[in-house]
Amino acid sequence: MTASPPPPGADERPRVVVVGSGWRFLSGISYYTCRLSNALAADYRVGTILMRQLLPTRLYPGRGRVGRQLSELSYDPSVHVFDGVDWWGVPSLIRAARFLLSFRPSVIVFQWWTGTVLHSYLVLCLVARLAGIKVVIEFHEVQDTGEAQHRWAALYCRKLIKPLLRRTDGVVVHSRFDRVALRATYDLGDVPDEVVLHGPFDHHEHPAAHSGAAPRGGPAPHPRSAGEPCRLLFFGTIRPYKGLEDLIEAFGRLPSHYTLTVVGETWEGWTLPATMIAESPAAARITFVNRYVTDSEVDGFFAAADMVVLPYRRSSASGPLHIAMSHGLPVVVTAVGGLVEAAGKYSGTTFVSAGSVPALAEAITRASENVGRRHTDPSSWEESVAAFSRLFARIGLTSALPSGAGPSPAERVAQDAEITASSNQTVPLLAPDLR
Template sequence: MTASPPSPEKPRMVVVGSGWRFLSGISYYTCRLSNALDSRFDVGVILMRQLLPTRLYPGRDRVGVSLNKLSYDPSVRVLDGVDWWAVPSLFRAVRFLRSFRPDVIVFQWWTGTVLHSYLVLCLVARLAGIKVVVEFHEVQDTGEAQHRWASLYCRKLIKPLLRRTDGVIVHSGFDRVALRATYGLDGVPDEIALHGPFDHHDRSASLTAAPPRPRAAGGSCRLLFFGTIRPYKGLEDLVQAFGQLPSHYTLTVVGETWEGWTLPAEMIADSSARDRITFVNRYVADSEVDEFFAAADVVVLPYRRSSASGPLHIAMSHGLPVVVTAVGGLVEAAEKYSGTTFVSAGSPSALAEAIVAASANAGRRHTDPSSWEESVAAFTRLFARLGLPVAQDAVITASSNQTVPLFSPDLR
């Protein structure tokens, strides 16, 4: 792909992140961020297409299947993409980078599988005088961290990348502390860019449906767990907590099993409350996402640890009450959201109590405080600190679909 000549009016940047073939939350984030940055910068995107051999990917059965409806704005120039074996895709990426001539390149960091490609693109960028920024979604993927050689590979080879990094973006103060403690980046400029809203799913079904009736005390309450099922997600705590709840509660679990973590599925099958649990054990398409959130009264995210959560931001964009554990970066992500009920991690009894408390909020739509404009402003501040010619006059607004709080039985 040949990039068209960049606009001379805006600073130029290239975002390097996850493509659509190995679909994940980072795929959506890379697209939403790039589209948001395009309001202020001339944006190009290099996508990581084939992250690793398909047979090694937890979601191998859906690799290459079109599940997303989100797309890049026409003004964003996209190269899709780079394969793990590099030849010839990495050479095309180098040509794209040289043709686009950005002032800064931003690498999305979420998995060590992209590290060798990032090192090449980073070296090319530095030789061309391009500033290098790394945006950390977490220090290291939890699944990779459990494997000794994968963990060692990342910890060793990321150091040459970080030595050539001019600036860092993180999603929370928690991540800033963890990153500095892990990699000693005290002298590298950084900025906190809170995760923007995930308000891009098709809402047509909920907008045309009849609004639900007000909830009476003791009336039906529909709980939703959404997201990949992994050891750190704490779904087993929710299944255990759900067994302690009264019979007017129902639970829908929507998620694809990763890392062979079948304990939650086994607990659902053995639960005395299994007749009130719906288990959708797959990665659902964008066209289905809104249906699950539209049918929920409370979203429950019982993570044992986490730096950020896409399902949390989907829930907030729908204005739903959320029960979320007070771990990692989730506190900063959800503390300004009026629909949040925080709970300690790893305690099914405390989780059950928090769910009962949160269900009192059913029928109220809460304002989503997150904003992509704030993310753009954080990048702009960092670029200014790096000496790039940027203006810092961005207007900050709330999420596009949650600008005012509404008090009504219609949660959607």
């Protein structure tokens, strides 16, 4: 689908183009690109350029589902969508450049999550700069953890991202921890940055969740008594840094009234959790759904859960965390990276140190006290848009909507020191799990 840019004078609000993942290679960035574009459309005239064919399909970990209709989310009718750019470039990249020039934005916002889009971003960035368009990069991670394992892919990314960064007017990250990690990796100099907290992933909710009825069609929550069944859920792609093997081992130490459902697609050949599930003495109480599930199924799995457990070894952001918070569920999550900030204000959070099976088992038992109560999600897309507006103003877009002043440079330094000390993630890498 390719949408035509709006006619001149149709809408005089400031114009923004968001560049990110399309629906063909569905991932958390696909959802995030859509949700961000729709949120910005409340205050800005928004166009979106989607990366359609990221790489040869045979090289993608989820190759079996490429192109399948798994998402029910859609772009707001006011958002003008170009779908999309293919990795080989011609003619899709030429058409994307024409779309960009026709739309005439003041700023272009690149979603950064994989090196496969780097060459396309370099071209679009060059076109934008020649046209006087400001350039912002929103970092979800420094480089995909799977790509970083391959020497040539890592080298390609680290070398060729530098020309892109030299032409960048502003940077967005999801937490102060990520800001420290990013600046430790790349020399950004005095390029302005802004912390934009991840907005809620509430698009999976059943309509009843907004009506005051029993949440998502299930029974009304109620406080649990000792020994009453407690249903745990792990959700998201299965990768080495997710810590699922810690959860499987910890689950084996829990009493028999606990059950566990694991829902996720295996990436990077990480089959250890699957092997552990099959061999676990508690295997009869574990349900394993080893695939990328549809949006309607997502709601069902969270509706059936009493608690979500996310035992990441490291992380900068987590889509499953935001889905859990939008459902009001108790969450046990490791205190690593950006998750400290993302879940710190959520009343249903129980933090636990990463990599400790006994601590994880104890945290799950302790968090059971939160089961049966619905908790309020503190995240907001309105706050995300306000943070973008602050950055737009800082990089000289006088037409950007005023949204209040951000912290001073001295306050930023103090915040960075505080958040670095508050996280037990010692590897300064961004590692998001947006789905």
